[in-house]
Amino acid sequence: MKKRVLVVDDSAFMRKLISDFISASEEMEVVGIARNGEDALVKIKNLSPDVITLDVEMPKMNGIEALKKIMSECPVPVVMLSSTTKEGAEETIKAVQYGAVDFIAKPSGTISLDLHKIQEEIVRKVYTASLVPITKLLGQPSPTVVSPNRKVNHEEIDESALECKTARPMQDIQKPGLIMIGTSTGGPRALQHVLTNLPSSLDAPVAIVQHMPPGFTKSLADRLNSLAVITVKEAEHGELLEKGTAYIAPGGFHMRIMNEESNLMVHLTKEEPPRNGHRPSVDVLFESASTLGSCKKVAVVMTGMGSDGTEGLMKLKETGNVTAIAESHETCIVYGMPKSVIAAKLADEVVNVEGIGQSIMKYMG
Known part of the structure; x- marks a missing residue:
């Protein structure tokens, strides 16, 4: 059974590219898209995706705020997409600490026209994240x-x-x-x-x-x-x-x-x-x-x-x-x-x- 993916990004261009990359994979299918964090929370509850791609920089509810709500209300593996600006890097590191499985650096800013350069990395990281048990993201067992x-x-x-x-x-x-x-x-x-x-x-x-x-x-x-x-x-x-x-x-x-x-x-x-x-x-x-x-x-x-x-x-x-x-x-x-x-x-x-x-x-x- 294919892994179900929700793509979250405020740019229609980026949503289309990411969705196309994932849909071309034999292991995954895109079951929905969302324009911001608020939209994503509604879609997660309705669509029950196996994994989410989440842009760090979005209006209304940015990626960090959305991630916190996702992990507390409807936990699911998340892969962040981020620009390589100093602010973007700092927010991305926070996201990983707050529960994101991994992140992907956009090659040329918030809207990367050359996103195809990292198509293989996107597919590999999103699929790998879809396999991570949510229990490992929410808590760890005692030291043994x-x-x-x-x-x-x-x-x-x-x-x-x-x-x-x-x-x-x-x-x-x-x-x-x-x-x-x-x-x-x-x-x-x-x-x-x-x-x-x-x-x-x-x-x-x-x-x-x-x-x-x-x-x-x-x-x-x-x-x-x-x-x-x-x-x-x-x-x-x-x-x-x-x-x-x-x-x-x-x-x-x-x-x-x-x-x-x-x-x-x-x-x-x-x-x-x-x-x-x-x-x-x-x-x-x-x-x-x-x-x-x-x-x-x-x-x-x-x-x-x-x-x-x-x-x-x-x-x-x-x-x-x-x-x-x-x-x-x-x-x-x-x-x-x-x-x-x-x-x-x-x-x-x-x-x-x-x-x-x-x-x-x-x-x-």
Whole structure:
């Protein structure tokens, strides 16, 4: 049975283009269109769509206001469409935090005459969103830790690891430790869970690859920085990593972590092609860390489509001194990237998203 889609946009031109793209798919059909948020709420209740495309910038009731009402009154998976303006990026990041499954950046503004450039992305993301159980968007289960080989009671985790402590150097390791996180669809909310559970005394930097187009990662970093006690920022080329700071790879750039004497340094490049369709790529980040020698590492792979991170984690495992944590199926919005890591037998622990911060501290502490 085809997935039922409601297209919401104040532009008749955009509604027509998006509807045509979706209707051309064998897996989906457009069951209705809406001109604004108020219209969308009525149509959702009458048509019961499986998924909605929702424009961020609309009159009467904008996309953010509409999304809040949708998630509270008639929850359904939503994919946001947004311009890449600073305001558009900020609103889009809010939308993902409020329950949107994913977002699509319009290539040239509110009314994009060249929307056909991202036709494949629209179809793929809308269909993927239609498969997400609404329960995963409304709430998450309690933290539980599950090993690929044995079950672990979360009481076994040292909860004192989350308490603030005086920062101290890691014994027997000259270089600082390094925490790496890779994620895609559903990642912004997963990152919020993890980063807000890391203490200000965190004795290592955090390097993050979140699949996002250029123009959105700065807004994501700013929002997460306002919520976490550690510092969160968009990474800059050539900067030295500091303990207690999380660095998010800018959209459109691969990020590597390099040795700079006794320090770790960010290296950004956009000349290289995307890896498996992604730039930044989790594989590129993980592979770069495999050259850091005795540096103690924790690698985390969370919700997202595809298998980005698996090849890089293989390289990391070859060099030893790395612990791999995969997000569990129970809390993943899209169980792709962690599933690939687990299938390759690379995960040391499989953890619900709320418990990942705790697990990181167990291994780094």
